[in-house]
Amino acid sequence: xxxxxxxxxSIKARMHALTAWLESAKPDIVCLQxxxxxNEGFPHMEIEALGYNVAVHGQxxxxxxxxxxxxxxxEVNMRxxxxxxxxxxxxxxxxxxxxxxxxxxxxxxxxxGNPVGDHGDSEKYQYKLAWMRRLRERAKTLLTYEENxxxxxxxNVIPRDGDTHNPEGxxxxxxxxxxxxxxxxxxxxxxxxxxxxxxxxxxxQYTFWDYQAGAWQNNNGIRIDHxxxxxxxxxxxxxxxxxxxxxxxxxxxxxVPVIGEFAF
DNA sequence: ATGACGCCCCATGGGCGA
Numbered sequence: 001x002x003x004x005x006x007x008x009x010s011i012k013a014r015m016h017a018l019t020a021w022l023e024s025a026k027p028d029i030v031c032l033q034x035x036x037x038x039n040e041g042f043p044h045m046e047i048e049a050l051g052y053n054v055a056v057h058g059q060x061x062x063x064x065x066x067x068x069x070x071x072x073x074x075e076v077n078m079r080x081x082x083x084x085x086x087x088x089x090x091x092x093x094x095x096x097x098x099x100x101x102x103x104x105x106x107x108x109x110x111x112x113g114n115p116v117g118d119h120g121d122s123e124k125y126q127y128k129l130a131w132m133r134r135l136r137e138r139a140k141t142l143l144t145y146e147e148n149x150x151x152x153x154x155x156n157v158i159p160r161d162g163d164t165h166n167p168e169g170x171x172x173x174x175x176x177x178x179x180x181x182x183x184x185x186x187x188x189x190x191x192x193x194x195x196x197x198x199x200x201x202x203x204x205q206y207t208f209w210d211y212q213a214g215a216w217q218n219n220n221g222i223r224i225d226h227x228x229x230x231x232x233x234x235x236x237x238x239x240x241x242x243x244x245x246x247x248x249x250x251x252x253x254x255x256v257p258v259i260g261e262f263a264f
Numbered sequence: 265a266t267g268a269c270g271c272c273c274c275a276t277g278g279g280c281g282a
Contacts, residue, residue, distance in 0.1 A: 009270075009271065009281085010270090010271055012271095012272095013271065013272095025275090028274095034271090034281085036272065037272095060272090060273090061271090061272050061273065061279090061280090062272075062279090062280070062281090064270095088277095111280085112280090112281065112282060114280095114281085137275080156282070165267075168281090173282070174282085175282065191274085208282070210268090210269080210281090210282070211268085211269035211270055211271095212267080212268040212269045212270090213268050213269085214268090215269095222282075224282080226281065241276070254269090254270080254281085
């Protein structure tokens with residue numbers, strides 16, 4: 001089974017690229033981020049016509065996440081627990097049944113967090129850190145279920161120097177600050193396995209290139225789209241692929257798909 | 265130091281992204 005994550009930067013602007021990619025890559029489950037539409041604006045019919053069930057947590061103009069699945073959903077949960085005042089659509093979770101038991105997948109659009117403010121005390125950066133703590137609490141709960149669990153999406157976290165073309169240029173950024181790395185490590189320490197580290201781990205394997213200043217042509221990228229797995233899921237994992245060529249397409253997203261292969 | 269690019273919207277420029 002192929003489980004993919006892709007920040008598509010608007011579902012409406014990216015339908016041509018999405019449908020072409022679904023037909024060529026043939027993923028079984030796709031976690032989308034930044035769909036940038038309310039649920040009513042999501043192209044349900046076109047996606048369902050390609051053989052996918054659709055679960056959407058939309059929002060007007062910004063954010064928005066969705067899960068596409070060839071298998072029917074047994075359960076869908078939206079919103080990350082821990083802050084009832086949080087209106088941003090950044091989390092959706094779904095359960096499907098496989099021959100190897102329940103599989104739970106979450107599509108995550110972790111807050112960017114910039115600008116961080118003079119001492120990392122901006123509202124946006126504190127929201128990011130709080131959101132990461134909430135994600136860790138949710139993940140702790142989910143791990144007690146002992147299921148095949150894949151938490152994937154745009155984490156807006158650059159794990160290491162080798163995950164950016166220009167480490168010094170990113171040092172103070174919300175994706176690269178020590179507090180962010182501490183939360184990232186804390187999330188993994190509860191018992192989640194990074195699929196990229198498990199099978200690849202090389203430097204310069206980017207998943208995002210800015211639209212500006214020839215970032216793609218200069219390979220000035222960062223790796224911020226990740227798949228984190230429970231022990232049960234990593235045991236059945238078979239590989240990971242960053243679908244880099246998608247960035248060469250017509251009107252591409254600034255992110256490319258990342259695909260995990262599993263023996264579910 | 266800034267802007268560059270692309271997306272959104274009760275638009276025609278400002279907010280946001282990373």
